[in-house]
Amino acid sequence: MTKSPVIRVLFVDDNPDLCTIFRMLLESSGDFSVQTSVSARDALAFLNENAADAIISDYSMPEMNGIEFLEVIRKRYPQMPFIILTGDDSKEIAINALNSGADFYQNKSERIDIQ
Secondary structure (H helix, E strand, C coil): CCCCCCEEEECCCCHHHHHHHHHHHHCCCCCCEEEEEEEHHHHHHHHCCCCEEEEEECCCCCCCHHHHHHHHHHCCCCCCCCCEECCCCHHHHHHHHHHCCCCCCECCCCCCCHH
16 A cells, blocks of 8 residues: 655744644644744745645734735645634634635634544
8 A cells, every 4th residue: 555645734823833833733644744934924935945735824924914925825826725724713814814715714723633
C-alpha cells in the first residue's frame, strides 16, 4: 500500500504560539508538513520562493487581514485551497470570508477535529 503524499500547509497567524500549536497538531498525523508565518506579508514572501498545497490563515492580523491576504492569493493562485480562522464568531466575517473565495471558515473557539 502506497502512502499518500504529505500535504504542504502554510499556516499564517500573528500569534507565534498558535502557529506552533497548529504545526504540531497537523504534523502529528503524518499527513501534513507545515510552514508557519506570523504575517500575510511574510507568507507572500515565502510563497515567492516555495510551494504550498493549502493555506490556513487567521482573519485578524495587523497590516493585512485574512480577507485581504485571501484576495491576493486568489489573484496569484486561483486554485489554492484557503481556510480562514478567526476568534470572532461574527456571521458577517464568515459571509465575507466565503464570498471572498475562502474554501472554509472556522471559528478558533470551536472544537476542530483533524482527521
